[in-house]
Amino acid sequence: MGHVALTGANGFLGFHARAALLEAGVECRPVSVGSNFDNNSAQNAINGSSRLLHIAGVNRGTDDEVREGNTRFATQVAESLRRVAAPPPVVVFANSTQVGNGSVYADAKFAASDILRAAAESLGSTFYDVKLPNLFGEHGRPFYNAVTSTFSHMLASGETPTVENDKELTLLHAQDAADILLGGVAPEAQLELEMRESVSGLLARLRRFAEIYARGEIPDVAHKFDRDLFNTYRSYTFPQQTPVRLTRHADARGSFFEVIRSHGGCGQSSFSTTVPGISRGDHFHRRKIERFTVLSGSATISLRKLFTNEVFEFAVTGDEPAAVDMPTMWSHKITNTGSDVLYTSFWSNDIFDPEAPDTIAEAV
Incomplete structure (x- = not known):
């Protein structure tokens, strides 16, 4: 073409x-x-x-x-x-x-x-x-x-x-x-x-979307229209409502915090380790909802709206857990800025389809 x-x-x-x-x-x-x-x-x-x-x-x-x-x-x-x-x-x-x-x-x-x-x-x-x-x-x-x-x-x-x-x-x-x-x-x-x-x-x-998302939760996006409407709504919440602060509970046994609460629809969770100085991402999505949460280590999450030059950066650590939701049509990446291995949780609202990945390469 x-x-x-x-x-x-x-x-x-x-x-x-x-x-x-x-x-x-x-x-x-x-x-x-x-x-x-x-x-x-x-x-x-x-x-x-x-x-x-x-x-x-x-x-x-x-x-x-x-x-x-x-x-x-x-x-x-x-x-x-x-x-x-x-x-x-x-x-x-x-x-x-x-x-x-x-x-x-x-x-x-x-x-x-x-x-x-x-x-x-x-x-x-x-x-x-x-x-x-x-x-x-x-x-x-x-x-x-x-x-x-x-x-x-x-x-x-x-x-x-x-x-x-x-x-x-x-x-x-x-x-x-x-x-x-x-x-x-x-x-x-x-x-x-x-x-x-x-x-x-x-x-x-x-x-309803505003009430649920204000708590850091994802509303029911099982229906295509609701997913598209929610993506529309959350484009107006960035960057003011980013990152989503998570409550960390710790005692002698260790620590615990919730990564995501989704009210409906399918989803997929994944996990990665990243060595110091390395980045993951440099892509954007047209419809997919995606959340990055650092579990352990230190990182910078960077985002840029398509066809613009301004880059937004969020420093996140596993000690003070916070989630960053990627707005649709924003390129994004996560970089290990610490000296230890970075452990990151990824959640998206759909199951990855290699025939229609909705993951488009675009450098931040």
């Missing part, structure tokens, strides 16, 4: 699409639109690509800003697409299920789809118009991207969100949306991946 050209690479869905491409080992070439649009740069990104994915859009602002922004972005992309020597065989538009409801946003997305479709079909490219419902996922922008982001941010900050307009939502995890847009999941599978929940029901789920 050749490289993928992507608009909206720095946005919420763009972040998730880039994470999916990183797992697939496919290069992502961003295409800037709007005031930063440059035709030559856009053509260089689109030319020879295996897929052009147009995500960028305007969903907040005045009616004129929403109408003009969405059509302008699509026109810019279409203009560059028509000029490349080697157009992509597939062009994908991240549309909305709101299309057809009569709103300015819906009409603008419909017009943008038509603009891009005409350009793609004139070049013989296959055009996919993917209508996405309410998206939720890690690192969404509170009070902007989705109500899930707002609720999660408020709960993680100790605030009390309320429901003003209780209605049924159709929800899709951003990682699933990325897989559909990139061709990793068939479009007809979208309905099976969607979840319907009321706004009040969504808040109730997130409140």
Whole structure:
């Protein structure tokens, strides 16, 4: 698979699409639109690509800003697409299920789809118009991207969100949306991946997660939706609620502490020894929940959010046990910083599958 050209690479869905491409080992070439649009740069990104994915859009602002922004972005992309020597065989538009409801946003997305479709079909490219419902996922922008982001941010900050307009939502995890847009999941599978929940029901789920996770415990994540929703919630708790402090009991016989309390779903525990100066990890997960706990020795656990440079470090020891939960889409590693052998416990919420490991190499 050749490289993928992507608009909206720095946005919420763009972040998730880039994470999916990183797992697939496919290069992502961003295409800037709007005031930063440059035709030559856009053509260089689109030319020879295996897929052009147009995500960028305007969903907040005045009616004129929403109408003009969405059509302008699509026109810019279409203009560059028509000029490349080697157009992509597939062009994908991240549309909305709101299309057809009569709103300015819906009409603008419909017009943008038509603009891009005409350009793609004139070049013989296959055009996919993917209508996405309410998206939720890690690192969404509170009070902007989705109500899930707002609720999660408020709960993680100790605030009390309320429901003003209780209605049924159709929800899709951003990682699933990325897989559909990139061709990793068939479009007809979208309905099976969607979840319907009321706004009040969504808040109730997130409140339960917040209460359980505040105790350092893992809620019931047996259902895929609950796992994805919990991963979304806990992305707003990092680094404020990290590490999870564990209670160590010691007497003349030795010491004892609990590593994990999980309220439901399968899981796998493992254990390692690491000699001084050596690191383990340097990978990330898209969906897996993983906990590191040092049992004996001294270590530094390092984490970095994908596509950023800031590294968070936590010094942990077996004498004062603490657990560090790895946020999804953060590369992480553990390094033995002591002079003795490091003993570490690892727990994940799923049983390791070598055919689908969800463990992607990425240096911290």
